[in-house]
Each structure stands twice: as C-alpha cells, then as structure tokens.
Amino acid sequence: MLNFLERSLWLSVLLLVGLVAVLLATLAHLGGDLPPLRPLRQRPPAQPKVLADSRVEEWFSVSAITRLVTATNSLNPFYTLHFQPPPPPPPPPTKKVELLYQ
Numbered sequence: 001m002l003n004f005l006e007r008s009l010w011l012s013v014l015l016l017v018g019l020v021a022v023l024l025a026t027l028a029h030l031g032g033d034l035p036p037l038r039p040l041r042q043r044p045p046a047q048p049k050v051l052a053d054s055r056v057e058e059w060f061s062v063s064a065i066t067r068l069v070t071a072t073n074s075l076n077p078f079y080t081l082h083f084q085p086p087p088p089p090p091p092p093p094t095k096k097v098e099l100l101y102q
Contacts, residue, residue, distance in 0.1 A: 058064060
C-alpha cells in the first residue's frame with residue numbers, strides 16, 4: 001500500500017496539503033483564551049444525616065445475622081456440575097511379551 005502512495009504524485013500532494021492545513025489550523029488556535037465561566041454559587045455545607053441508633057442496632061442484631069446464613073442443604077447458585085472435566089481416558093492396551101536375554 002505504501003508503494004501506491006509513493007508512486008501517486010497527486011495523492012501525495014493532496015495528503016501533504018491536508019496535513020499542512022491541519023497544522024496551520026492547530027497553530028492558529030494555540031493562543032486561545034479560557035471560555036467565559038460563571039462564578040460558582042455559594043451554598044451552605046450539607047448537613048450529615050443522623051441515623052437513629054435503634055435502626056443501626058437492628059442491622060447488627062442476632063436475628064438479622066441469622067437471616068443471612070443460608071441453609072446447609074440449599075442450592076448454591078455459584079456451584080454447577082456443568083463444567084466438570086471428562087473422565088480420564090482408559091490406559092492403552094498392552095501386551096505381555098516374554099523375553100529371554102542371553
């Protein structure tokens with residue numbers, strides 16, 4: 001593809017003119033100013049929300065914790081038998097041959 005670009009004079013000149021135009025447009029806007037910004041409104045700081053102590057105690061009570069524990073025999077959504085590896089192939093058959101060394 002690069003050979004085609006090197007051999008085509010018109011395409012090379014057009015590409016050079018386009019790059020020079022982009023370079024000049026970039027250099028013309030280098031000394032730009034900041035856009036006009038409105039001053040920020042002064043707001044009072046947000047008041048933190050205070051939770052009632054009784055509600056926090058409900059979150060950490062023994063009854064709330066025991067509700068989170070799942071039953072022992074329940075189905076686990078993160079366990080599946082679908083991705084079990086196949087059983088290993090049987091060993092290759094072998095023949096027993098008697099050899100006599102002399």
